Amino acid sequence: MPEQRRILATAIPGPLSLERQVQRKAELANGLGTTMPVFIERAGGGILVDVDGNHIIDLASGIAVTSVGASHPAVTQRIAEQAARFTHTCFLVTEYDGFVDVAAALNRLTPGEHAKKTALFSTGAEAVENAIKIARTATGRTAVVVLGHAYHGRTSLTMAMTSKNAPYKQGFGPFAPDVHRVPSPYPYRWPSGPEKAAEEAFAALEEIVTTQLGATNVAAIVVEPIQGEGGFIVPPPGYLAKVQQFAHEHGIVFVADEIQTGLARTGAMFACDHEGVVPDLITTAKALAGGMPLAAVTGRAEIMDAVAAGGLGGTYAGNPVACAAALGALEVIESEDLVGRAREIEARVRPRLEAACGPDSVVGEVRGRGAMLALEFVRPGTTEPAPEVAKAVVERCHQEGVLTLQCGTYGNVIRLLPPLVIGFDLLDEAVDVLLDAIAAVGALETQA
Template sequence: MSSDLVSREPTADRLRCPVPGRRSAELDRRRRAAVSSGVGVLLPAYADRGEDGVVVDVDGNRFIDLASGVAVTTVGNRNPRVVARVRDQLDRFTHTGFFLTPYESYVEVAEELNRLTPGTHEKRTALFNSGAEAVENAVKIARTATGRRGVIAFDHAFHGRTNLAMALTAKNQPYKAGFGPFAGEVHRAPMAYPYRWPSGPERAAQEAFEAFRTLAEKQVGAENTAAVILEPIQGEGGFVVPAPGFFREIARWCADNGAVFIADEVQTGMCRTGDWFASSYEHTVPDLVTTAKGLAGGLPLSGVTGRAELMDAAGPGGLGGTYGGNPLACEAALGAIEAMEEGGLGVRAREIEALFRTGLGAIADRHPSVGEVRGRGAMMALELVEDPDTRRPAAALTRRIQQYCLDAGVLVLTAGTFDNVLRFLPPLVISDEQLTQGLAVLGEAFDALA
């Protein structure tokens, strides 16, 4: 798991110059003149190359990657299997449009997703480009299959940035503000968020489910509910792991009432949490599963996989798109799946979790500003609070700690409805040494700022 890009010198020596360096600063000047200001940039360090758990900028600064491009480079940047398959495909053709002249790699990816997603029932898959596209098509499939229109999503959810996906997404800033009106017939239920459930975590699952059932049956109408969409672990919402049993009960209600249960596994899927899909931890078989992010080793590809009778409900031409299932991305996905299976990356995700729980737990023991350590596999988080009794969110402290890490050469993301969660999504091929160095910097940040 080591890389020739990994520094064996002290942590601070990874940075050759202050960030941004001269070349990055010039590129950032060009960006401000050419790129919409609506496209935000977290760190003005322009990437030059990457491998395993390291990103190197154009000024030679080396960053420990605890972000994976938001859970995308799960098998590492330029994974050899991904690169080899894409190069071979480049020598053959780059695009035809699967709807026009199809090709084998699309079929192979569909077969693999049908095999890997939960359940042994007959399945079908359709491929797209992004997570938001997969989510929108999953809702289309549910509506045409059921003849119903209502869709229920949850507090703290994030499902994408296109119109329907924004309607499903809970957080206003920066995702929804000013962009409405949004797609209709979308309803929102409480999330079983253990750390913030008013009557305590032990009652979160039951009470949240009862609130959901009241909404679904008395306000929306079970007979009007086409689909319920839920992340097995919420991503942008703050890596909220639902209270045990909640995910399973929602799926059961859908089965009892003829609604389609959609598991949004865009961020949690593809070994990220220690299994192929996080739904498995609740012993739940969703009707439809959305995938993206880690699916194709860094290339844009997403999918909807589900029960054959649902996936076949849309008429010919009802699903698809010009670039959906691009042959380069399909080959990348096949390479990524090979790397995950042969490299035992599900097991590696659980090893990463153990290392993180030790390191993050040590920080939490020293600093009461850490309200909770949570997550699963290589999808871990810290929720920060100003006061452990009131649990008032510490958004400003979260930003300062993130900036400290970035300035010290460690890529760290934030999340959460209240902007007070530090989230960690390292590539599954990252070395223990890189993780240890990254956690050391994080600990330094808390000691200096918290």
């Protein structure tokens, strides 16, 4: 593991990263974006080390993937051992224990005490697509309902389910049919105020499903228990439970997309647990395999079994090396109580972030749960989105060796997703840098 301290050996990006950017531009498609233009050679704990020797504090975790760190021995050792035995057979051709063991762990950890079954895939978008396939087969219906501000992936079907146009959808249509959007209960931006968001958003969903779509035509309602790319939007209390109950009353499969929120990130094993909501199907990926590509759909056994043999799968689905990594990552999440650690991160960081809010601040709201926290940037004294302010804060953080990510439908949110194993000294230092950047950019905004 690299030394766990921030080191600025060069400007960021440094000369060696800049050299590599020239080759990147020549060799790679322009459509592949970059958040921080540095090339990493080592990573672990809460630190990324670039080719110039800069030690960067990681508040991104590869977008919530490396929750146990990027090189935890429990993961890397299992990867090496499995790779030495075999790297692939395709589970649909010849079987191996790792696939079954990961499924068993997810059946145990996901919400609810009912009988469950799991199918493994490679990416989050693939898991979401397969959840829709399963729901459509189980119900004999086709319509899918999603929320405004949702993000579910970049494939043809999941692009249709994703709300934000640029950069995810622009120019890529036409999209898959029979996907329908209902308002998201976004408390900070709900027109009649946050106290009415749950009731009014649910009423809109109920009206659209029953009168416009016909509930008997709807296969699934798919929700992120906390919306990720949309801006870390936490639904108001009671909303998810109302949607779940409505779905059950009408024979609709309730799908929780926990790809970003799942596996300890929010201070619960799954974000649904905060509300006591038990989904029919739940999708996982990202943190599941500690950096290896692995995803899953877990759900009620009778729904999962609706698809005939051969209807689910994929050449690389549940790759044995990825399964080995997942068993290591899940072991760490449980044995090191990373659920509790996420709560400690929130208790340590959130009050400091909230202190940056105020009527004259560029920070309009701090929100999130556990180690999934965000700041929404606005014009001081208004709720007008200020994406250029968020961008300026991110750029200052990057120059100071702290990796942060921008997100949100309006591009005006900074999200914090530190590895759950990050040292508190590093975390405190990263927040210092972030708050200094907010103060500096906010002063410039006020002067303007």
